[in-house]
Amino acid sequence: MNLIILSAVWGLIMMYGGVVSKRKSTPKILAIVGISILLITNLLEYYNLFAIHVDVKGMLKFTPFGLVFNSIVLLSMLFYFLLSTEDFDKVGAYPSEYYALIFFVLCGIGLASSFDTLLMLFLGIEIISIPLYILAGSDKKNLKSNEASLKYFLMGSFSTGVMLMGIAFLYGATGTFYIDAMNLGTGHLQPMVAIGIVLLMIALAFKVSAAPFHFWTPDVYDGSPTVFTSFMATIVKVGGFVAFLRLFDNAFGKMQSEWQTLIAIITAATLLIGNVTAVFQQSVKRMLAYSSIAQAGFMMFAIFALNTFAREGLILYSAAYCIATIGIFAILAKMKDYTFEGFNGLAKSHPALAFMNTVFLLSLAGIPLTAGFFSKYYMLIGAVKNGNQIWLVVFAVLMAAVSAYYYFRVIQAMYFREGNAEVAPVSGRFQTILAVATILVIILGIFPSLLTDLLYY
């Protein structure tokens, strides 16, 4: 509950901070202080030391899984703010409002990781979505940003409608919003429940940009200002996944055999489309958009398998994917040219940046000794233990091999191509924080149990 209440309150503080003080540094400092407070209070709640208690009538349930997930999100957010506060000023004239909207999104993620009724699920997903429509269009003079915002808004509200319809069908079948009280049984699905599950699956697949509901992703990620693309592709995406897993685990877990094939098809399609299309991209930003679809395919394995490995895997995957992608986007935001050629010769002029970028890219590709390896490993082992559709595992390994191609293209450009990559001035602080993130990626790649053990505190 700490995260939900304090993030909403801190969003208000950010807004008033922008009114009271006109200094440019105020919102940055406030945001970093705010995210640190959220992280600390969330950890205190995890260790049962300090928690705000509100009588929620059983609508929210704070499990170790949810709290560990929140901590990962907040730690990634801390990296995100430390790395990209400078870029907030470049986007538009209202940085403190952008920060406020981001804090509201965190409130939504707090709901998504702890909901116990469909009502809270809906509120959480909507609180995550609505600020994003605005952030996508915050670069008002850029036509592509406007297009991204409008496209995201129209498609997003349509998928919200689908989700509401799904919730309505489930309510009609069971007469309750509470996940525990639904008692859907284990056998054959009632017709109305089946429709409800499928509609909810479609809506959530849209929110996490799983194929075939991914068509908005490349345009929106490409058109939005790069800082906000980084936010959308990481924090928001894993926030969607935690809601997806929580819903399908707690509410529909007992009838997994009824819907597992559908999830398997969505997973396979997401892996195929994300990876194969990413190969043909010319812009690194657009490549990362498709890569985020491909990574979503791997995260779908958590919902496919629904066992301990899958849950641990999703935690690990969130950490590995968020930190690495935030790092890559932070470096990308410093580049003048977003195409692959723009990275030519980066290793000569900025060896440290090029090395850290390489570690992040290797982690996304899932090379051993990086966090990405174990997160993919946990996902696949979860699917193997589940044992129903082994072809999916084989297919995923194949697609991981394809993904290595486009991640290595960036590495190749940085190390083996001649050219002088134009980079905006990089401060020493920026490099230090990136170095911390790099070390974290490597540590998690060697000792993944540091994170997964937290689930059983």
Place this chain on the structure above:
Amino acid sequence: MGITQILFWFLTALALGSALMVIFSKNPVHSVLWLIVTFFAISGHYILLNAQFLAIVNIIVYAGAIMVLFLFVVMLMNLNSELESQKGKWLKVAGAFSGGCLFIVIIAALKDSADMHQQVLLKSGDIGLIHNLGKALFENYVVPFELSSVLFLSAIVGTVVIGKKGD
């Protein structure tokens, strides 16, 4: 057939008919006007279910405020049937096909549903009255009620950020 049933079938026919007219009329202004008729018919259904408060809110908010806004937007943008962009034949076929698929799936799933043949019975007749609604809202549902304020606040912040003049 009692008066309630006659009213029920009349309102149902009205709601479905006017909803179809929303889609079929060429002129966008007519579409909006038919939508108002649809909302009134649905409000009638709410009254039949003894949910007066919901019915009034539906008329005030949807048929009143939102529809007036729609009408203004349509008139200000000066849309009419000539200016409407011509959609390709295949797009229409694809739309009809995918819509039809959803229709068939829902019909197929619901045709065997046992619930279809049961009548809806209200436990007590006063469940939709404002007194009970307020009690439910501020006792059982007070947390989601307060949390939705975050949702609205972010929407308001967004409107200001997007709509403000200048950069």
